[in-house]
Amino acid sequence: MTAGTWLALAGALVLAFALAAETRRAAAGPAGRRFFRHPTAAPGLVVLAFFVTLALAAPLIAPYPSYLQLDPVHLANQPPSGRFLLGTDPLSRDVWSRLVYGARFSLGIGSLAMLVAVSVGAAVGAVAGYFRRWVDALLMRLVDVGLAIPRVFVLLVVVALWDRVSLPVLVLLIGLTGWFGTSRLVRAEVLSLREREFVVAARALGGGSARVILRHVLPNAAAPIIVSAALGIGSVMLLEAGLSFLGIGVPSPKPSWGNMIADGQDRLAAAPWTSLFPGLAISLVVMALNAVGDALRDALDPHKEAA
Amino acid sequence: MSAWIVRRLAAAIAIVLAAVTLTFFLLHLAGGSPCGQRDVQSVAPEVCARLRAQFGLDRPIWEQYGKYLWAVLHGDLGQSFWQRRPVIAALGDAMPNTLVLAGTALLIDFTLGLALGVYQAARARRFGDIALGNAALFVNSMPTFWLGLVLLLVFGQWLHLVPVGGTHDPVLCARLDSLHCVGDRLWHLALPALTLGLVGAAATARYQRAAMLEVIAQDFVRTARAKGLRERRVLLVHALRNALLPSITLFGLAFPFLVTGAVLVEWVFAWPGMGWLAVMAIGQRDYPVVTATALVASGMVTVGNLLADVVYAAADPRIRVRGA
Numbered sequence: 001m002t003a004g005t006w007l008a009l010a011g012a013l014v015l016a017f018a019l020a021a022e023t024r025r026a027a028a029g030p031a032g033r034r035f036f037r038h039p040t041a042a043p044g045l046v047v048l049a050f051f052v053t054l055a056l057a058a059p060l061i062a063p064y065p066s067y068l069q070l071d072p073v074h075l076a077n078q079p080p081s082g083r084f085l086l087g088t089d090p091l092s093r094d095v096w097s098r099l100v101y102g103a104r105f106s107l108g109i110g111s112l113a114m115l116v117a118v119s120v121g122a123a124v125g126a127v128a129g130y131f132r133r134w135v136d137a138l139l140m141r142l143v144d145v146g147l148a149i150p151r152v153f154v155l156l157v158v159v160a161l162w163d164r165v166s167l168p169v170l171v172l173l174i175g176l177t178g179w180f181g182t183s184r185l186v187r188a189e190v191l192s193l194r195e196r197e198f199v200v201a202a203r204a205l206g207g208g209s210a211r212v213i214l215r216h217v218l219p220n221a222a223a224p225i226i227v228s229a230a231l232g233i234g235s236v237m238l239l240e241a242g243l244s245f246l247g248i249g250v251p252s253p254k255p256s257w258g259n260m261i262a263d264g265q266d267r268l269a270a271a272p273w274t275s276l277f278p279g280l281a282i283s284l285v286v287m288a289l290n291a292v293g294d295a296l297r298d299a300l301d302p303h304k305e306a307a
Numbered sequence: 308m309s310a311w312i313v314r315r316l317a318a319a320i321a322i323v324l325a326a327v328t329l330t331f332f333l334l335h336l337a338g339g340s341p342c343g344q345r346d347v348q349s350v351a352p353e354v355c356a357r358l359r360a361q362f363g364l365d366r367p368i369w370e371q372y373g374k375y376l377w378a379v380l381h382g383d384l385g386q387s388f389w390q391r392r393p394v395i396a397a398l399g400d401a402m403p404n405t406l407v408l409a410g411t412a413l414l415i416d417f418t419l420g421l422a423l424g425v426y427q428a429a430r431a432r433r434f435g436d437i438a439l440g441n442a443a444l445f446v447n448s449m450p451t452f453w454l455g456l457v458l459l460l461v462f463g464q465w466l467h468l469v470p471v472g473g474t475h476d477p478v479l480c481a482r483l484d485s486l487h488c489v490g491d492r493l494w495h496l497a498l499p500a501l502t503l504g505l506v507g508a509a510a511t512a513r514y515q516r517a518a519m520l521e522v523i524a525q526d527f528v529r530t531a532r533a534k535g536l537r538e539r540r541v542l543l544v545h546a547l548r549n550a551l552l553p554s555i556t557l558f559g560l561a562f563p564f565l566v567t568g569a570v571l572v573e574w575v576f577a578w579p580g581m582g583w584l585a586v587m588a589i590g591q592r593d594y595p596v597v598t599a600t601a602l603v604a605s606g607m608v609t610v611g612n613l614l615a616d617v618v619y620a621a622a623d624p625r626i627r628v629r630g631a
Binding site for chain 2: 040141144145147148149150151152153154156157158159160161234238241242245246248258261265268269272275276279282283284286287290291
């Protein structure tokens with residue numbers, strides 16, 4: 001760690017707190033107050049802002065390139081120190097640098113896959129709820145099937161059949177196996193929205209189905225969609241970590257928090273830091289996401305009290 | 308009630324059929340052919356044609372699908388390339404291990420989860436409740452396999468309390484034959500089951516706490532207290548019985564979690580169950596085994612959900628009336 005990287009790290013921390021504080025100031029309405037009434041909402045925001053900053057400013061904060069094997073003979077499995085903040089892994093790569101770059105993969109894949117899942121889920125849910133009848137029956141049976149087949153096994157089958165999957169395909173796969181729950185939620189919301197006066201009026205004025213769904217129905221179903229997305233990213237990140245841990249997600253040497261845990265697995269007793277820190281990072285981020293998601297639900301959906 | 312069960316059963320069969328169809332089309336899409344990979348042209352065309360005829364790959368797709376369905380219905384899931392024996396035999400070895408692991412985890416999940424939930428509800432908004440609630444949130448956010456590694460590091464490597472992997476001691480207990488070996492197997496089971504069970508219990512406790520708090524606010528609980536019953540009896544008999552209902556729903560939700568979580572936990576602890584088998588098979592390019600594990604996993608989740616539905620209907624007459 002050089003003075004520059006320490007400075008950048010301190011800067012990231014300050015920025016994270018500043019961003020959370022600024023959000024709090026900006027969100028002064030009743031929804032914002034409900035959001036920050038959650039004791040864990042503000043700390044969650046700080047954690048998320050910190051890791052997003054790490055991901056974006058990775059080259060400034062990471063002291064070494066993530067691939068660099070410093071010295072496999074003398075510098076492998078070094079304990080955490082001033083030089084190697086979180087120690088080095090069995091291949092003498094700096095764990096902190098890989099953790100920082102790994103934030104790009106883990107957060108990026110998590111949010112992109114969730115974006116895919118939410119888009120498909122919202123589209124299917126809206127179509128099923130709006131058209132009802134056989135369209136609804138067909139799509140909802142499809143959702144039943146999707147929910148009954150464990151995702152991990154679908155992904156295992158796909159990976160077994162098509163050698164290596166590239167990162168965009170991985171994102172698509174995780175997204176396309178994760179929209180079932182969202183579509184049920186959106187459908188329920190749309191079923192009640194489509195009977196409301198403003199939707200009936202839009203239809204009576206001659207609005208086509210696509211226009212009514214996109215302009216009138218979906219915007220009013222935004223709250224449950226946003227909440228399910230926020231609560232869903234965590235489970236997507238856990239899934240990606242699991243796949244990468246099994247060696248079928250993000251391919252080594254690209255650092256993802258999941259495959260970093262696998263890197264340290266064989267030398268767990270001698271160099272536990274290689275596996276411990278990435279796992280801690282995942283746990284922290286997922287916990288922060290869940291906290292923010294819970295608070296968002298209370299803020300956007302005041303009818304549903306948190307459990 | 309019986310009509311309702313028949314309908315649920317039909318839905319379950321349809322879901323399993325859909326899973327079979329999905330695996331068939333995935334296999335078909337991947338386009339494996341006896342002539343090697345798509346772009347490899349090392350096999351003579353006439354040999355290729357003969358092989359295709361031999362494996363029925365020249366027949367129309369619906370006919371191949373019918374054959375596949377027929378074979379799966381008869382328990383014929385193909386041959387494992389890697390183990391050189393029928394897939395069903397490999398699954399037969401792995402399945403009991405997964406069932407033992409998932410079953411024990413389920414037991415830990417619900418006993419611990421219910422106990423914690425009741426305790427938290429009894430001390431709602433006091434220190435014990437808040438501390439446990441935050442701990443549960445943290446455990447719930449951990450990758451299951453990472454928690455497994457941490458437990459392994461602490462209890463296996465540092466404290467040497469438990470073995471670090473496998474189902475039994477291969478030297479002393481090659482077969483299950485003595486009381487000592489039962490203990491040995493339980494000892495090997497402890498850590499993987501605890502890992503899965505803890506993560507599940509974190510979620511169960513959260514739901515149970517909420518359910519208890521909802522029940523405690525009702526009039527009959529006040530009546531029970533007013534009668535002069537001891538708080539212990541009010542909570543454990545009157546409130547708990549009524550707060551158990553939501554947990555049955557949770558019981559159904561636990562199956563996908565257990566089957567999925569078992570894949571990673573089995574891998575961490577070298578526990579030769581279905582998930583371990585599937586991941587090993589991927590390394591060996593043994594896709595008949597991988598697709599078969601996916602089928603069996605879907606079947607297990609479906610049966611689990613069906614079971615939870617039936618138990619729920621048995622416990623709550625209102626569901627039967629509405630469902631029938």
